[in-house]
Amino acid sequence: MTSSPPLQITLQVPAKINPQLRVGPPRQDGYHDITLAYQAISLYDILTISQNPHGPTMNVSGMDSDRVPHDQRNLVIKAAALLGAHLGVKPHLHFELVKSIPSEAGLGGGSADAAAALVGCNILWDSKLSADELMTLGAHLGEDVPFFIIGMMAIGLGHKQPLIRLETSGYKWTWVLAVPRRGLSTKAVFQEFDKVSDIEKVYLNRRKECLETPWGTTSPESLLSALVNDLEVPSTKMLPDISLALQLGKTAGAQASLMCGSGSTCAFLARDGDHAKHLKNSIQKEGIFREVVIASGPVEGVKVL
Ligand code: ATP
Incomplete structure (x- = not known):
């Protein structure tokens, strides 16, 4: 039936x-x-x-x-x-x-x-x-x-x-996400990217590196240097709060600070749940974000x- x-x-x-x-x-x-x-x-x-x-x-x-x-x-x-x-x-x-x-x-x-x-x-x-x-x-x-x-x-x-x-093989990534008060339009960020970047020569190597990185099967700690976002420069130019936020995360002890997508959220990688709570408290105290949340992946x- x-x-x-x-x-x-x-x-x-x-x-x-x-x-x-x-x-x-x-x-x-x-x-x-x-x-x-x-x-x-x-x-x-x-x-x-x-x-x-x-x-x-x-x-x-x-x-x-x-x-x-x-x-x-x-x-x-x-x-x-x-x-x-x-x-x-x-x-x-x-x-x-x-x-x-x-x-x-x-x-x-x-x-x-x-x-x-x-x-x-x-x-x-x-x-x-x-x-x-x-x-x-x-x-x-x-x-x-x-x-x-x-x-x-x-x-x-x-x-x-x-x-x-x-x-994926069970590695958990624990993030603290700090959302600035202003958002950013994806289209506008790409337009700004073209003004500040000339990346024709390096892009193909970067693509290869991304494809070869063992994202799902290695600990987050061993991939810290791979956490890179090419849109960080243009987004920061449009919204300087982003660079302030990324710096704040580092000062608070995050393993890595990374802008999400075309912004404006900044993500901070924590060692575990307790470290994430500590980071969240330090970042929230600054009072410059409209939202600070803990989330983990992959789900x-x-x-x-
Ligand atoms: P992306 O990272 O994919 O560029 P974003 O997270 O920066 O997206 P969204 O929240 O997806 O941004 O919103 C992008 C635009 O889509 C906004 O201008 C919003 O008004 C519009 N929109 C349409 N439908 C939705 C929806 N269901 N939820 C959120 N935004 C929506």
Whole structure:
């Protein structure tokens, strides 16, 4: 006997961090070559999807909900519309999104929510698309979307190229994330990157190094020198608070300080949970961040609760 699909579904989706982000020169189409390592971390948005003949409708609450669109511009509704068009189904659904992932913070929140919508609608509509098919669709919504469907650790090569899934062997990375009051637009950061960088010659070596790093199978402590983000320079130029934050983390004793994605969040690598609490307290005392949270990785991608 086959069971019928549920009428309502709740999913959790993690944020991401990029332990390494390498950017190449702009291409003819204006986009950049990019090579980046991904790690999914334990900071989650929660999405509940239910039937609604008047849908698509949506309600957003929680972290930064006032900075996120509540209508068709939200990536959740865009994802449902894309999958619906692919299947020939109208998205008569209501989406209840509770955010914990800060917005415009380089943690991939919008893309994560889009991945949750794709996985959730695939179940509610009983369409049985595979994870790979959902990832291919997701790439049309944003470069990071496919990663959230699988989570854990992966390497991305940009331009809708398939993700390289990385083997993991149980090493836990404990991060303290400090979110500055101002966010940064990814597009603006890349424009600034072109003004300050001339990296044509070094990029291919950097890509090779990223691909050869044993991200999932070596202790974080042995990879400290690999934690690099090429967007740190342009982002810091646009928001000097970032360099202040990175310095603060080092002074507080972090093993490494790293900007997340295109910023503005800064991540500090702790030795373990107790060290993370100590770092969090020292960083919070400075009073310059809108949020300081502890999260660890790698964790799995979108999960039905
Ligand atoms: P990335 O690292 O992928 O560039 P980010 O973490 O810096 O992303 P997001 O939080 O994903 O930034 O927000 C990027 C933009 O997407 C914002 O302008 C926001 O208004 C819009 N957006 C659309 N849908 C969502 C959503 N569900 N959650 C957050 N932002 C969303």
